[in-house]
Amino acid sequence: MGQKEFILQGFTGRTHKDAIHDLFAVANIEKVLLSVAFVSESGVQQIEGLLTKHGAALSVFAGIRNDITSYQGLSRLSRIDGSTLYAVDTGSRNVVFHPKMYLVRGTTESRLIVGSANLTLGGLNNNVEAGLLVILDMSDDGDKDLVDQIEAEFAKLPEAYPSHVLLMDSVAKLDALLATGRVTDEMALPPPKPNTSGGASGADAVPRIALIPPTMRRSLKPALPAPAAPALPVPTQIPAPAPKSIGVSLELMWESKALTERDLNIPKGMTTNKTGSVNLDKGLLPEQTDHRHYFRHNVFNALTWSHRSPTVDETYAMFQFVLKGVSYGDFNLAVRHSTSTTSTSYLQNNAMTRLSWGPVVAYVADPSLIGRTLALYRDKADPTKFVLEID
Known part of the structure; x- marks a missing residue:
């Protein structure tokens, strides 16, 4: 031989x-x-x-x-x-x-x-x-x-x-x-399969293993909008919706590039502030997809939005949070979208939509998560429910 x-x-x-x-x-x-x-x-x-x-x-x-x-x-x-x-x-x-x-x-x-x-x-x-x-x-x-x-x-x-x-x-x-269900549909992803359920603390000291070949990412296709959302209401405080279980079929809506200190609310410099949120930016979306409008009109369009200010709309949604294969439950989180199309941020193609970490910050403010990626999924059966996964 x-x-x-x-x-x-x-x-x-x-x-x-x-x-x-x-x-x-x-x-x-x-x-x-x-x-x-x-x-x-x-x-x-x-x-x-x-x-x-x-x-x-x-x-x-x-x-x-x-x-x-x-x-x-x-x-x-x-x-x-x-x-x-x-x-x-x-x-x-x-x-x-x-x-x-x-x-x-x-x-x-x-x-x-x-x-x-x-x-x-x-x-x-x-x-x-x-x-x-x-x-x-x-x-x-x-x-x-x-x-x-x-x-x-x-x-x-x-x-x-x-x-x-x-x-x-x-x-x-x-x-x-x-x-007949004998093959999967990559356009209808199952939810992440957590190995177990986590407790109140997200402490997990095991970092992502550092392998020699660079990680390759699958191509991401932009999702179509969910059924039309209700008309924009008069400004009012939106009560937190009651948690409901996530469906069994999800769409991958967005995946980030490598997470940074700012994304995870752990800025390393004295001149950077803890924003309490993560920018929903271009990430791995196709080049032709305009991320400045994508999240408001394609990802979160089935939610009910209100005016937080003259140039910022706000909504709340339930997100199941999965970290390194462990589910830490459902969280009611705010999503805010800047509507101005003449602002410096808009003209510079910066992120116009932000997801507030809220109580999830206790799990994500961890330096060991730097360099991992964040994936956002939407429930196909109920487009008002989502899954966040860091892996």
Whole structure:
């Protein structure tokens, strides 16, 4: 057996995305075989160019019914011209199709990765993953037999398990997977799944692990406005609404860039003040999205707003707060929006909408959170409820 390389993504600079690119360095590619448990659209995007060049040789086996593989990810794979895509459905959430393998076969050399990396952004770059890359000499009987065996084992699965290994050769079949809940919809995200519930204190001394490869972010699509909000009322004090449980399907509305001391209400200099709020700025929104209007008219438009001052509107909403996988409950927080379109802040494209931390400041005023990101989700069933997650 030829050259071997151990990949420990995260703790070294080598990622599985890099290693997969190296697979395609073989000459005269005859077969590309992928087997993964989980697929996301952002994962496919990382190696889509390579797969597209060899679509006629590409076969993919991807697990479904696992709450991770998405309709968008499978759809992106299915659109690669000439490719063959199988969705593997075990018929049980307790039995997961879990093999992770990437094989590129050439006439004289083949390259293989076996390990933990799925076809997701985390698997290819952001997570801590391990894998073994092996270069196989096709003139060596042992190496060739191994490649032949791998291909043969996967080739017989569709016939051996016709009810479970499903050829995805039409949009209708993919739509059926979505309609029956066997794949996820990336446009209808589930709420963050807290590991547990936290107490009154947000104390958690464990910092985010510092990995070597830079974290990559999925692309964020701006959300459409919720159903129209009531007309702006005469100025009045809005009573705090009673807490209600967050629904089970959320939209990711916004994600911040790396959080700063000011964002977290812990300014480090004597000349900076504790604002008690976080600016809802451009963050990771697409370039064409105008953040100055987005939050007032697309994110929080289903809320009832009042005039706090001639140039500032105010509303309140319930936000579930999740910190590092732990839920600390629901909080009634204020959102304020500056309406002036002639102010210096507006003309300089600064944030016009701010979220008051209120009692949540006890959890976020923590230097260990600097550099993490804040995600804002909206309940699809009730667009007056939200989730804030720092991770």
